[in-house]
Amino acid sequence: MLYRIAGQYKTSYAADHALFPVRQDAWLLGVILLFAFVVFPLTASDFTYQALLIPVLIYSLAALGLNILTGYAGQLSLGTGAFMGVGAYACYKLVSLFPEMNLLVAIALSGFFSAAVGVAFGLPSLRIKGFYLAIATLAAQFFLVWLFQKWRWLTNDNASVAIQVPNIDMFGITVAGPNARSITQYFFVLCVVCLMTWLSINITRGRIGRIWKSVRDMDIAAELVGINLMKAKLSAFFVSSYIVGVAGALFVFLWRGAAEANLFDIPLSFRVLFIAIIGGLGSILGNYLGAILIVALPVIINTVPAAIGITISPSMVEHLNTMSIGALIIGFLIVEPAGLARFWAVIREKLILWPFPH
Amino acid sequence: MRALYKATLLSAVLAAAPLALPGAAQAEDSVVLPNLSYRTGPFAATGIPLMNGQRDYIAMINARDGGLNGVKLDYQECETGYDTAKGVECYEKLKSSSAVTQPWSTGITLQVLPKTNVDKIPLLAPGYGFSAMQDGKTFQWAYNPPASYWDGADMILKNISGGNLDSLKGKKIVLLHLDAPYGKEPIPLLENLGQKHGFTVVPIPVGVKEMQNQSAQWLQIRREKPDFVLMWGWGAMNAGAITEAVKTKYPMDQFVGIWWSGFDGDLKLVGDQGKGYRSISWSYPNSEAPVMKDIKKYVVDAGQSLINQAEGEFDSVFYQRGAMISMILVEGLRVAQDHFNTKVVSADQLRWGLENMKLDDARLKALGAEGMLPPFATTCADHTGHSGAWMLQWNGTKFEKSSDLLQADRGEIDGLVEKAAKDYAAANQPWPASECKM
Numbered sequence: 001m002l003y004r005i006a007g008q009y010k011t012s013y014a015a016d017h018a019l020f021p022v023r024q025d026a027w028l029l030g031v032i033l034l035f036a037f038v039v040f041p042l043t044a045s046d047f048t049y050q051a052l053l054i055p056v057l058i059y060s061l062a063a064l065g066l067n068i069l070t071g072y073a074g075q076l077s078l079g080t081g082a083f084m085g086v087g088a089y090a091c092y093k094l095v096s097l098f099p100e101m102n103l104l105v106a107i108a109l110s111g112f113f114s115a116a117v118g119v120a121f122g123l124p125s126l127r128i129k130g131f132y133l134a135i136a137t138l139a140a141q142f143f144l145v146w147l148f149q150k151w152r153w154l155t156n157d158n159a160s161v162a163i164q165v166p167n168i169d170m171f172g173i174t175v176a177g178p179n180a181r182s183i184t185q186y187f188f189v190l191c192v193v194c195l196m197t198w199l200s201i202n203i204t205r206g207r208i209g210r211i212w213k214s215v216r217d218m219d220i221a222a223e224l225v226g227i228n229l230m231k232a233k234l235s236a237f238f239v240s241s242y243i244v245g246v247a248g249a250l251f252v253f254l255w256r257g258a259a260e261a262n263l264f265d266i267p268l269s270f271r272v273l274f275i276a277i278i279g280g281l282g283s284i285l286g287n288y289l290g291a292i293l294i295v296a297l298p299v300i301i302n303t304v305p306a307a308i309g310i311t312i313s314p315s316m317v318e319h320l321n322t323m324s325i326g327a328l329i330i331g332f333l334i335v336e337p338a339g340l341a342r343f344w345a346v347i348r349e350k351l352i353l354w355p356f357p358h
Numbered sequence: 359m360r361a362l363y364k365a366t367l368l369s370a371v372l373a374a375a376p377l378a379l380p381g382a383a384q385a386e387d388s389v390v391l392p393n394l395s396y397r398t399g400p401f402a403a404t405g406i407p408l409m410n411g412q413r414d415y416i417a418m419i420n421a422r423d424g425g426l427n428g429v430k431l432d433y434q435e436c437e438t439g440y441d442t443a444k445g446v447e448c449y450e451k452l453k454s455s456s457a458v459t460q461p462w463s464t465g466i467t468l469q470v471l472p473k474t475n476v477d478k479i480p481l482l483a484p485g486y487g488f489s490a491m492q493d494g495k496t497f498q499w500a501y502n503p504p505a506s507y508w509d510g511a512d513m514i515l516k517n518i519s520g521g522n523l524d525s526l527k528g529k530k531i532v533l534l535h536l537d538a539p540y541g542k543e544p545i546p547l548l549e550n551l552g553q554k555h556g557f558t559v560v561p562i563p564v565g566v567k568e569m570q571n572q573s574a575q576w577l578q579i580r581r582e583k584p585d586f587v588l589m590w591g592w593g594a595m596n597a598g599a600i601t602e603a604v605k606t607k608y609p610m611d612q613f614v615g616i617w618w619s620g621f622d623g624d625l626k627l628v629g630d631q632g633k634g635y636r637s638i639s640w641s642y643p644n645s646e647a648p649v650m651k652d653i654k655k656y657v658v659d660a661g662q663s664l665i666n667q668a669e670g671e672f673d674s675v676f677y678q679r680g681a682m683i684s685m686i687l688v689e690g691l692r693v694a695q696d697h698f699n700t701k702v703v704s705a706d707q708l709r710w711g712l713e714n715m716k717l718d719d720a721r722l723k724a725l726g727a728e729g730m731l732p733p734f735a736t737t738c739a740d741h742t743g744h745s746g747a748w749m750l751q752w753n754g755t756k757f758e759k760s761s762d763l764l765q766a767d768r769g770e771i772d773g774l775v776e777k778a779a780k781d782y783a784a785a786n787q788p789w790p791a792s793e794c795k796m
Contacts, residue, residue, distance in 0.1 A: 046454075051447040096785075149537070149563075156785070162468055162539055166786050178472030178786070256446070258468045260539055262566065263442065299447065314437035315397035 003351040019201065022352075036190055041183055049182035051299045054255050056291045057186075057193045058247055063275040063287035064200055065243030070273075071281035072204055073236030074216025075125050079118075079137035080272045082144035083241050084248025085264030086114040089154045091249035092163045096156055103168050103175055107192070107249045114245020115238045117144070122237030126230055129219075141266055148261035162260040165253050176253045185254045192250060196243055201284055203239065212236050213282075244272075278329060280339025289340035293332070298325055388430040389691065389703055391416065392452040393460045399439035400566065401593030404621050404676060405462070409435065410665045411680020412460075414657045415649075419688060421656040426691055429701045433684075440593070442466055449473075457705045458482050458687065464540035467500075474499035475790055480709040482690075484683045485510075485617055485640060489543060489771075490778035492742040494713060497779065498792045501712045503686055504734045504745030505640045505766070508774065510616050511544040511588070512766035514638050515551060517749045518586055518614060527556040532579055534572075534599060535590035537563035544590060544616075547774055554770070560584065569595040576602045589615040597624040600632060610634035610752075617641075620750055620757060622674040630754040640747040641731055642759060643678040648726030653681060675750070675757055682731050689715055689725070713738050732763050738794040744768075 003024050010016045020026040040053060066080045090113035094106040121140040125133050148154060155163050167177030174180045175188050203209055214222040215232045223229050252259045271294065279290025301321050305312055312320075336343040350357070393412060396405040416433040425431055434456075436448035445466035449459060459474075459481045461467045467487040474481050474497075481500040483491070489506035491497045505513075519526045533548060535541030545561055552559045560582055562575050572595075579587060587608065591599055596619045603613055611634035620637025644650065650672075657663045658672060665671040694703045694711030703711065716735040722728050734743035744766065751760035783789040 047447075047450040050450040055443075158785075161542055164468070164472065164785060167788060178476055179788075256443070256469060257472060260465060260468070262538060313397075314395065314435045318398050318437040318439060 003348060003354075005352055033194075041186065044183075044186075046182045049186050050255070052296050053186055054182070054189055056288075056296050057189045058250050058255055059272065059275055059295045060287045060291040061193050061196055061250065062244055062247035062272045063279060063290055064197065064284065065240045065245075065247060066272050067276045067279075067281060067283070067287055068200060068204065068212075068243065069236050069240035070276060071283065071286075072209060072216060073212040073233065073240075074219075075122070075233060075236060076130060076134040077137040077240075078134050078266070078269050078273065079121060079140035079144070080244055081264045081266060081268030082141045083114050083118055083244040084251055084268065084272075085144055085148055085261070086117045086241075087111060087245025087248030088252040088259060088264070089148060089163065090114065090245070091253060092165075093154065095166070095168065095253075103170050103253065104188075104192075107246055107253070110249045111242040111245040114248065115242040118237045118241020118244070119234050122234055122241075125233045125237065141269055145261050145265050148264065162258055163252065164258045165256075168253075176257075178257065189250055189254050192246065196246065197284060200239075200243065204284070208235065216282075274329075278332060278339055280341030280343075283339070283341035285344065286339050286341030289344065293328065293340065294325075297328070301325070387428070387702060388425075388432045389457050390432045390434060390452075390455045391458055391460075391687065392434045392436055392448070392456045394438045394445050394448050394462050394466060395435040396438050396440045396462065397435075398437060399441065400569065401440045403623060404593050404596070404618065405440070407621075407623075407665070407671055407674055407676040408680040408683070410663065410671070411677040411682075412684040413680075414653050414663050414665070414677075415681040415684035416688070417657045417662055418649075418653045421660070421662070422652055426688060427695055427701060429695075429703075431688070431691075438463070438466065440465075442469060445469065453477050453479060457691075457703060457708050460683075460687075461487070464488070464543065465538060468539055471497070471500055472786055478709075479705045480712055482687055482712065484686055486540065488778070488782075489547075490775050490782060492740060492744075492775050493779035494737070494739045494741040495779075495792050495794050496783050496789070497741060498790070499709060501736070501741045503712075503715070503736055503741070503743040504717075504732065505747055506742050506771075507543040507590075507616065508547045508771045509742070509744060509766040510638050510747065511547050512551070512771060513747055513749075513764040514588060514614050514616070515548075516764055516767070517636075517638070517761055518612075523551065523555040526585075529557045529585040530582060531557055531559050532582060532584040532587045533559060533561045533590065534575060534579070534587055535561060535563055536569075536592050536595050537565045540592065541590045544588075546778075547771065548588075550770060550774065564591070564595055564599070569593065570598050572598045572602045575599075576606050576608070579608065580606055585612065587613045589613070589619045591615065591619045596621055597627055600624050600628055600635065604628045604631045611636070614638070614749075617679075617747070621676055622756065623669070625752045625757075632752050633754045635752045636760065637675075637750050637752075637757065638747050638764070639675060639679075639750045639757075640745055641675070641679040641682045642729060642748055642750070643673060643675050643757070644730050645673050645678075647728065647730055649681070649685070649730070650678065650726075652726065673756070678730065682727065685725060685727060685731070686715070686717070689717060689721075712736065713741060715743070717743075738792070 005022050008023055062084055069075050069077050087110045091106050091110035094109060121137060124136040155161050165177050167174055167179045173184055175184050211227055211232045219229055275290035275294050278293060279286030298321050302317055305317055395409045396402055413433055416431045419426060420431055436452060438445040438448055440463055442465045446469050449470050459470055459479050461470055461483060464487060467483055470481060483502045485505060487502045489508040491500040491502045492506055515523055548559045562578055564572055564575055589599055610632060613635050615637040617639045620639055625632040671677050690708055690712040691703050693714050694707040698707045713736050718733045722731060722733060732745035734745035736743045746763045746765040748759050748763060749761035750757040
């Protein structure tokens with residue numbers, strides 16, 4: 001009913017290759033974008049922006065970057081947190097060295113620093129695979145966080161060895177720093193994330209994406225049909241680290257406002273990896289679903305007991321929260337091991353057939 | 359098609375529902391005093407007694423006096439687990455109703471501090487946060503009474519050198535610190551003083567992940583053979599360091615901690631072997647003081663407290679320090695009530711109260727806390743107050759005062775504060791500065 005595809009004829013190759021072969025998908029996306037651009041900004045409070053909307057978007061973007069590497073090109077990485085850190089520190093140095101630079105430009109440029117570091121640490125991927133590669137990227141994680149702590153130049157000799165985001169104006173509106181309004185930050189993040197998502201969708205379903213997928217599925221076969229493995233793997237590291245670096249710059253500049261090196265330590269890498277795995281490796285949509293589950297749900301659960309009038313101590317809420325999120329993750333993975341994106345795909349298949357399943 | 363619209367409408371309602379949740383309504387005759395607590399996570403062991411102390415002092419005021427001049431004090435906790443992201447989430451959730459922010463972590467302070475000028479909520483970080491917050495002209499909304507980390511570092515050096523820092527010439531001092539903004543705070547001052555008086559400072563960081571197992575750090579300490587080890591530790595790091603020091607037989611009388619490294623529970627683990635360990639402290643536990651007796655009578659004996667009585671938490675340094683922290687806050691509220699002749703104090707008025715506190719001996723006596731807190735007074739330009747502190751020493755079963763009230767040497771510190779405040783303001787342009795003409 002909802003997803004009735006009868007009557008939607010494809011009369012050209014272009015129509016067959018369209019981003020949304022089924023019209024309802026486009027409508028659904030339209031509704032989601034309507035919410036993101038119009039409904040949420042009209043209803044959200046500062047708390048909603050800072051604790052739900054902005055972090056979900058930024059974590060989705062980071063997971064998207066990781067997903068390109070791990071889900072599409074099949075290279076396992078545990079260094080996402082550190083690559084986010086490279087983006088954030090690069091953006092900080094760019095902004096403090098060139099105060100006139102437009103923040104958008106600074107963020108776009110900082111992605112290249114992270115991409116370069118990502119490619120350097122991706123070099124071992126030419127020789128090793130799987131868990132061995134994961135260990136190599138783990139080295140990046142340890143090394144970079146150590147570097148953030150020791151290299152005082154990165155933090156402009158800050159006494160607490162932390163970076164703090166100054167007030168940054170763009171076209172007369174403060175977009176970052178303590179004086180920035182949450183709604184401006186939200187729109188900034190939303191636009192960047194939308195742009196990145198659009199780029200990623202088109203990269204992953206095009207020629208480069210198919211190369212990555214063939215390397216992921218069987219690299220020897222890919223090499224035999226003439227794919228240059230080095231180019232394929234390193235380009236995956238480049239694109240992935242670029243997106244992760246942009247996410248890192250947004251993470252500090254548009255959300256946290258200040259950061260210390262420990263922030264980019266392993267827990268962050270794992271968090272992003274969890275989002276990508278639970279959302280679904282090798283999918284774009286999954287990153288958003290995963291981020292909603294891992295980032296937003298705990299915040300919402302935290303407010304539930306107070307909202308329905310039960311008074312339990314905040315630490316108890318925290319314990320319950322950790323337990324219920326853990327149970328949910330395990331539950332979801334048992335029901336659908338391939339992640340939330342696959343879960344949605346199954347629902348959609350059923351909706352197309354409904355109400356006459358055969 | 360209609361079903362599609364229905365589904366859209368339904369999802370709209372569902373999606374909008376959580377957006378409307380936060381922001382609890384504020385009662386007319388109460389002041390909301392939130393606390394970003396941590397009763398979970400790696401720092402819970404030291405967090406719990408402090409937060410119990412804060413909670414119980416306010417519960418006592420509400421039970422004994424029916425609130426502060428008839429205004430109920432609404433103490434609320436928001437759990438952070440010492441996690442910066444959660445702390446900011448709590449801050450955003452509470453800022454619409456709260457009169458004060460108590461961040462309880464230097465990392466969270468770092469995030470919230472720039473927002474204080476915008477949201478206009480005072481930030482109270484008694485004995486923690488940035489040392490530079492002393493400069494009230496720059497940090498108009500931040501308060502760290504009664505003493506800052508730089509005060510603490512200076513007082514420790516004074517005590518171990520016997521009053522004359524020049525006697526430390528040629529000595530080696532290790533700073534064993536938590537590898538976080540908090541632990542790094544004293545480094546600039548110690549290095550400056552080291553250059554001036556001719557001693558070397560060796561900072562040895564302890565990562566959050568290696569707090570429980572510090573064998574590598576203590577191996578380095580053994581190799582360095584320092585004359586003194588200073589500790590800026592917190593949570594599980596304190597217990598780890600003290601047990602490791604006992605294990606490696608480091609002389610305890612050369613091992614000195616900042617006030618957050620003087621937790622009874624950590625030293626009870628080693629008991630007699632910890633004899634001689636010192637910790638500087640701006641509070642002193644006295645269970646016989648009238649204020650503590652009142653807490654016992656109205657809160658603990660009434661079954662309203664969360665403390666672990668069997669473990670002797672009531673007598674501990676941290677529990678009673680928590681009570682002192684709430685006492686400072688309530689005193690700020692009272693000053694504001696008097697000055698503005700109002701009952702329900704707003705965040706803006708509380709700011710005035712916090713910078714016009716005068717906790718002299720007479721006032722401390724009236725509050726029933728004589729000898730538990732050194733007298734101090736804050737002003738518009740001085741947000742710390744510089745009470746000074748006592749050196750406490752572990753005697754095998756509890757902490758005892760081992761010195762008279764120490765005072766930090768202002769010369770070196772004030773210069774650093776001025777520079778740090780100026781740097782901070784320059785890095786965060788435009789940063790409003792106050793003239794402090796009163």
